[in-house]
Amino acid sequence: MKHYIGERSPMRAQFNPLADYAAKHFAWSFADGVGTVTLNRPERKNPLTFDSYAELRDLFRALTYATDVKAIVVTGAGGNFCSGGDVHEIIGPLTTMEMPELLEFTRMTGDLIKAMRQCPQPIVGAIDGICAGAGAMMALACDLRYGTPAAKTAFLFTRVGLAGADMGACALLPRMIGQGRASELLFTGRAMTAAEGHAWGFFNALHESDALLAAATAVARGLAEGPTFAHGMTKTMLSQEWSMTIDQAIEAEAQAQAICMQTGDFKRAFDAFAAKQKPVFQGD
Numbered sequence: 001m002k003h004y005i006g007e008r009s010p011m012r013a014q015f016n017p018l019a020d021y022a023a024k025h026f027a028w029s030f031a032d033g034v035g036t037v038t039l040n041r042p043e044r045k046n047p048l049t050f051d052s053y054a055e056l057r058d059l060f061r062a063l064t065y066a067t068d069v070k071a072i073v074v075t076g077a078g079g080n081f082c083s084g085g086d087v088h089e090i091i092g093p094l095t096t097m098e099m100p101e102l103l104e105f106t107r108m109t110g111d112l113i114k115a116m117r118q119c120p121q122p123i124v125g126a127i128d129g130i131c132a133g134a135g136a137m138m139a140l141a142c143d144l145r146y147g148t149p150a151a152k153t154a155f156l157f158t159r160v161g162l163a164g165a166d167m168g169a170c171a172l173l174p175r176m177i178g179q180g181r182a183s184e185l186l187f188t189g190r191a192m193t194a195a196e197g198h199a200w201g202f203f204n205a206l207h208e209s210d211a212l213l214a215a216a217t218a219v220a221r222g223l224a225e226g227p228t229f230a231h232g233m234t235k236t237m238l239s240q241e242w243s244m245t246i247d248q249a250i251e252a253e254a255q256a257q258a259i260c261m262q263t264g265d266f267k268r269a270f271d272a273f274a275a276k277q278k279p280v281f282q283g284d
Contacts, residue, residue: 155169
């Protein structure tokens with residue numbers, strides 16, 4: 001049986017990316033439950049275009065139904081993550097657009113971040129070299145981030161005459177590294193060094209460039225072997241509880257955990273514990 005990107009099944013939706021999905025504006029691969037997105041315009045430090053924004057948004061939306069994809073790695077080719085929106089293919093055309101077109105574009109870029117945050121799979125960023133503008137926002141939208149000593153992360157919107165408020169930066173970045181540090185980066189547009197990013201909690205760990213992708217993939221595979229329904233619940237609650245009071249959060253987590261207690265993986269974990277074995281989770 002074939003299953004296509006975004007297709008719903010009357011039972012459990014399945015999605016085999018190797019058989020059914022060929023990305024046009026980035027590279028996509030799938031193995032051992034882990035899907036890998038590679039931004040691959042290395043000659044330009046992997047900038048985004050109108051088309052790649054849209055295709056990335058659509059992919060992450062479709063992954064909501066991809067039950068065989070358990071975790072995602074996002075990385076860049078050629079020693080850099082992403083230099084942001086392509087100056088010639090995006091910035092130039094934007095200067096000639098009227099407000100309706102501009103708003104359509106800014107909403108589309110924000111939709112990419114929302115799609116990354118809303119897909120249930122944990123997303124692991126593998127970030128080397130330049131990570132700027134929209135690329136920095138894609139990194140920020142990941143659930144975990146691993147960098148290299150050469151990683152330079154810049155929310156450089158003010159350098160092109162725009163507000164630091166772009167694609168959710170003013171909401172996401174302060175929650176990640178603190179209000180004062182985020183304010184400095186968003187006002188000045190300066191690059192955050194890898195050491196700063198690690199110390200401030202932006203990066204979970206740093207690895208040498210030649211070991212980065214393997215390290216990030218190993219983390220993703222470990223997540224893929226876990227209780228993926230429960231991982232999706234964790235991701236949902238991490239997002240939703242920002243706007244809750246403590247009492248609301250505790251009640252929401254009580255309901256969420258009761259749902260997880262009805263899963264097959266919960267029983268598998270108990271049965272494995274009783275048998276003194278390692279549980280083999282299946283994501284249901």
